[in-house]
Amino acid sequence: MNWLDTLVQGLLLGGLYALFAAGLSLVFGVMRLVNLAHGDLIVLAAYLILMITTALGINPFLAALFALPVMFALGWVLQTYLLNRVLGEDILPPLLVTFGLSVVIQNVLLQGFTADSRKLAAGAIESQSLPLGPVTVGVMPLMTLVTAVLVIVVLNQVFYRTALGRAFRATSDDMVTVQLMGIQPQRVFAIATGIALVVATIAALFLGTRSNFDPSIGPARLLYAFEAVIIGGLGSLWGTLAGGLIIGVAQALGAAINPEWQILAGHIAFVAVLLVRPRGLFPRAND
Amino acid sequence: MFTRRNFLQTSAAVAAVGLAAPALAQGTRVKLGYVSPQTGPLSAFSAADKFMVDKFLAAAPGLGLDVEVIVKDSQSNPNRAAEVAKELVSRDEVNLLLVASTPETTNPVCSVGEAEEIPVISTVAPWQPWFIGQQGNPQDPASWQGFDYAYHFFWGLEDAIAVFLGMWNSADTNKAVGALWPNDADGNAWASPVGMPPALAEAGFKLTDPGRYQNLTDDFSAQINAFKQSGADILVGIPIPPDFTTFWTQAKQQGLNPKIVTMAKALLFPESVQALGPLGHNLTSEVWWTPNHPFKSSLTGESSAQLAAGFEAAAKRQWTQPVGFVHAMFEVAADAIKRAEDPTDGDALAKAVAATKLDSIVGRIEFGRDNVPEFARANVSKTPLVGGQWRRKDDGNFDLVIVENAQAPEIPRGGDLELLG
Numbered sequence: 072m073n074w075l076d077t078l079v080q081g082l083l084l085g086g087l088y089a090l091f092a093a094g095l096s097l098v099f100g101v102m103r104l105v106n107l108a109h110g111d112l113i114v115l116a117a118y119l120i121l122m123i124t125t126a127l128g129i130n131p132f133l134a135a136l137f138a139l140p141v142m143f144a145l146g147w148v149l150q151t152y153l154l155n156r157v158l159g160e161d162i163l164p165p166l167l168v169t170f171g172l173s174v175v176i177q178n179v180l181l182q183g184f185t186a187d188s189r190k191l192a193a194g195a196i197e198s199q200s201l202p203l204g205p206v207t208v209g210v211m212p213l214m215t216l217v218t219a220v221l222v223i224v225v226l227n228q229v230f231y232r233t234a235l236g237r238a239f240r241a242t243s244d245d246m247v248t249v250q251l252m253g254i255q256p257q258r259v260f261a262i263a264t265g266i267a268l269v270v271a272t273i274a275a276l277f278l279g280t281r282s283n284f285d286p287s288i289g290p291a292r293l294l295y296a297f298e299a300v301i302i303g304g305l306g307s308l309w310g311t312l313a314g315g316l317i318i319g320v321a322q323a324l325g326a327a328i329n330p331e332w333q334i335l336a337g338h339i340a341f342v343a344v345l346l347v348r349p350r351g352l353f354p355r356a357n358d
Numbered sequence: 359m360f361t362r363r364n365f366l367q368t369s370a371a372v373a374a375v376g377l378a379a380p381a382l383a384q385g386t387r388v389k390l391g392y393v394s395p396q397t398g399p400l401s402a403f404s405a406a407d408k409f410m411v412d413k414f415l416a417a418a419p420g421l422g423l424d425v426e427v428i429v430k431d432s433q434s435n436p437n438r439a440a441e442v443a444k445e446l447v448s449r450d451e452v453n454l455l456l457v458a459s460t461p462e463t464t465n466p467v468c469s470v471g472e473a474e475e476i477p478v479i480s481t482v483a484p485w486q487p488w489f490i491g492q493q494g495n496p497q498d499p500a501s502w503q504g505f506d507y508a509y510h511f512f513w514g515l516e517d518a519i520a521v522f523l524g525m526w527n528s529a530d531t532n533k534a535v536g537a538l539w540p541n542d543a544d545g546n547a548w549a550s551p552v553g554m555p556p557a558l559a560e561a562g563f564k565l566t567d568p569g570r571y572q573n574l575t576d577d578f579s580a581q582i583n584a585f586k587q588s589g590a591d592i593l594v595g596i597p598i599p600p601d602f603t604t605f606w607t608q609a610k611q612q613g614l615n616p617k618i619v620t621m622a623k624a625l626l627f628p629e630s631v632q633a634l635g636p637l638g639h640n641l642t643s644e645v646w647w648t649p650n651h652p653f654k655s656s657l658t659g660e661s662s663a664q665l666a667a668g669f670e671a672a673a674k675r676q677w678t679q680p681v682g683f684v685h686a687m688f689e690v691a692a693d694a695i696k697r698a699e700d701p702t703d704g705d706a707l708a709k710a711v712a713a714t715k716l717d718s719i720v721g722r723i724e725f726g727r728d729n730v731p732e733f734a735r736a737n738v739s740k741t742p743l744v745g746g747q748w749r750r751k752d753d754g755n756f757d758l759v760i761v762e763n764a765q766a767p768e769i770p771r772g773g774d775l776e777l778l779g
Contacts, residue, residue: 185401197610322577333580
């Protein structure tokens with residue numbers, strides 16, 4: 072077994088998981104909403120990119136640029152007209168609504184696009200790789216990891232350097248007091264969900280070029296994202312990145328021993344982290 | 359016990375006494391219930407359903423049949439399949455059950471038919487998971503029993519293995535094989551001691567099997583490393599399409615360059631191969647049916663090519679392999695109803711199905727032939743299997759070219775096996 076190669080491939084895989092998890096982490100951090108439809112929204116974004124790619128005959132990377140504002144608007148509308156109505160003291164209604172949303176999205180996609188397995192064609196770059204010393208690193212997986220880090224950096228800058236970020240943090244800390252300061256939590260939430268769907272679109276771009284997708288594939292992609300968010304510490308974006316990388320490396324190591332251990336190793340890492348640090352690696356101060 | 363059959367027999371007797379035996383048999387409306395996965399992950403198998411049902415209903419009056427078809431969706435879920443099959447039997451009172459596409463759909467429906475004494479015509483699942491999968495104790499061949507009402511036509515694992523070996527032997531390789539078998543019903547069947555490993559050893563191939571992986575895995579680096587180390591020229595497996603795409607792009611990124619890649623399941627539908635783009639060129643797979651198969655429909659007299667063309671025009675998409683089999687299922691049904699003494703009687707209809715000797719669009723369907731092991735012979739009819747290679751055309755579409763036909767020489771070859779890259 073080549074340990075270095077296993078470690079590198081695990082980190083690259085972790086980048087993909089972190090990208091899946093970033094939007095989830097953002098929404099949870101701001102409004103304590105567990106979005107069960109996040110995986111399906113990623114698949115929806117992948118179909119949107121596919122539609123733009125085929126309609127305009129352009130590269131999926133370019134098509135994703137067109138998809139970003141559309142998904143932001145969708146997130147805004149979704150939050151304003153649906154999720155804001157169910158957010159409240161009780162955590163169950165929003166959970167049920169996002170569960171229902173997941174079913175609705177899957178079936179709408181099935182109606183619109185059939186069950187055919189689709190893929191975003193990125194051209195020759197898909198199979199290209201860089202020889203870095205003893206390991207060979209695929210260009211696309213490397214771009215996925217770099218993008219995941221960039222997304223986390225940018226989100227952190229937004230959170231800690233802008234007025235919008237202050238509003239996010241303030242609303243998250245105390246939803247009642249923040250209203251005295253002239254901030255409408257509903258509007259803040261709508262923008263947060265919009266940004267989360269922008270991140271989901273970026274995740275969709277890398278999911279769709281890496282593997283096939285069909286309308287029913289979303290929930291399967293969500294589990295590792297949840298684990299990444301939780302072992303990273305709820306609400307911490309850097310924690311989410313760390314969580315994704317930990318699960319990726321654990322899976323790669325498990326698979327190197329025996330492929331039967333791949334998924335299990337990720338779950339064991341998840342439990343192990345929680346045993347040592349029940350609130351995750353980087354929990355926010357007073358959640 | 360008060361069963362549906364008792365009830366029907368009693369009420370028929372009452373009717374006979376009261377109305378002086380109405381003429382049954384020919385001329386009576388026969389109800390067919392068809393269960394298939396129209397939604398969910400398996401729905402690609404059912405793309406031709408509506409087209410085929412319409413075709414059957416259009417052809418039936420010309421054959422002197424008065425039939426009605428009730429179609430139910432299994433939602434790709436075995437429990438749901440059993441539920442709708444029961445509904446068809448008890449509420450709709452169908453005389454014949456039809457079922458297609460994967461053991462997850464066929465097995466629950468066949469079990470219902472067997473229990474309710476309604477004949478079932480089943481297809482599109484290798485016969486081992488169909489027959490052995492329904493046994494009380496799959497581990498103990500001595501306990502296996504045949505069925506009185508369930509009949510199945512398709513090929514078996516031994517055919518797929520023979521086709522694969524035929525393809526690999528036709529090329530010059532180092533005879534090292536890497537296996538990509540998932541931890542699901544198909545993967546475990548292939549990897550089992552009655553599956554591929556002994557057949558490979560016997561034929562002089564060296565197998566590298568890194569172990570069963572979970573479906574929807576995002577990383578195959580471990581397998582790729584194992585195949586690289588063993589220098590495998592040949593890759594085999596039965597992954598689902600998303601996993602094969604992940605594997606194959608990663609393999610290319612990490613510099614794994616086998617000469618032959620033969621995958622079942624993942625390369626079944628043209629859409630999945632098209633999704634691979636240039637990477638899909640010259641991949642190989644087992645082939646159950648193509649428009650070039652030299653068979654004719656007993657319902658409409660159409661050739662395979664005409665049937666596929668009709669489907670493509672109606673559905674506005676490329677033909678798929680289940681098209682032929684779904685059609686053949688209706689052929690068997692029509693043929694059995696025609697021959698049955700009383701098609702509304704379960705036993706008489708089951709007898710007619712068992713006696714099927716039909717040249718269908720997928721080849722000869724006849725139960726009890728000696729190409730099936732004796733324990734399953736009465737219920738299973740094997741259809742021919744060949745090997746095909748996907749060839750990418752200049753416009754980005756793919757053609758499936760038959761490159762291996764030792765098992766079924768009547769199906770013409772379209773070319774020789776080409777090695778990858």
